Amino acid sequence: MSKLPVLEIFGPTIQGEGMVIGQKTMFVRTSGCDYSCSWCDSSFTWDGTGKDDTKMMNAEDIWEELKGLGGDGFSFVTISGGNPALLKNLNSLIDLLKEKNIKVCLETQGSKWQDWFFDIDELTISPKPPSSRMETDFDVLDTIIKRVANKNSEKHVSLKVVIFDDQDYEYAKKVYHRYPNVPFFLQVGNEDITTTDNEELVRGLLNKYEWLIDKVIADHELTNVKVLPQLHTYLWGNKRGV
């Protein structure tokens, strides 16, 4: 059976981001990313610091670990990374989860296509704004969005852009106008991904959230959007595995 590079498995927790925010879920975080965003809060998946924690696991191993942590108390699994879309053989895990009647959510940045995108119940595509210092390949993103637009209507897709500054906001508007039929989320960027001072972190994040909401309220172009915090950071700060 084919193996997958897994950096961490955790939960049950709540999905802190995007279209299913608040959803009780388990997490599977894969290793490796084709990007290196300047503010990545999961850089241990790609900068070498998480190498010793990465285990090669097959789908059954992952399922056993999920059951060990969550028992019968979950029906939803979120796959994130790194970029899980680097893994062609991730379909082995997605198929097994489906067999077990588990809903599958997946987070990716929209830089790579995989055919198993069609099988994800809640697919979040999160193209990266200028502050990340990554460059969006809009040809690739166009192709991905065009393909998933024809997904079975019980499967959902959304776009989520993280915002740190005015330039990011302009980028988000461009993405919004380019894909007008895809549910669109703006997410507050966390500028301090290392602090352990949660009170100060939350104060800063709340200010940033208000700043972003004020911009959207005043904006006559961004009408059908949802503005969200990264909820888990308001609860648990920069802690890993929550």
Ligand SMILES: C[S@@+](CC[C@H](N)C(=O)[O-])C[C@H]1O[C@@H](n2cnc3c(N)ncnc32)[C@H](O)[C@@H]1O
């Ligand atoms: C760690 S990434 C992994 C999945 C995939 N590589 C991606 O970027 O979509 C998961 C989500 O966290 C967001 N994220 C990463 N660092 C962040 C930060 N400092 N503040 C807010 N969101 C962040 C990403 O934009 C993405 O939407």
Ligand SMILES: Nc1nc2[nH]cc(C(=O)O)c2c(=O)[nH]1
């Ligand atoms: N609770 C919680 N929600 C999340 N939503 C997206 C996450 C991610 O790192 O991809 C994440 C995470 O790490 N924790």
Ligand code: SF4
């Ligand atoms: S694409 Fe996602 S995992 Fe990769 S560096 Fe950017 S935020 Fe981090």
Ligand SMILES: [Mg+2]
């Ligand atoms: Mg995270």
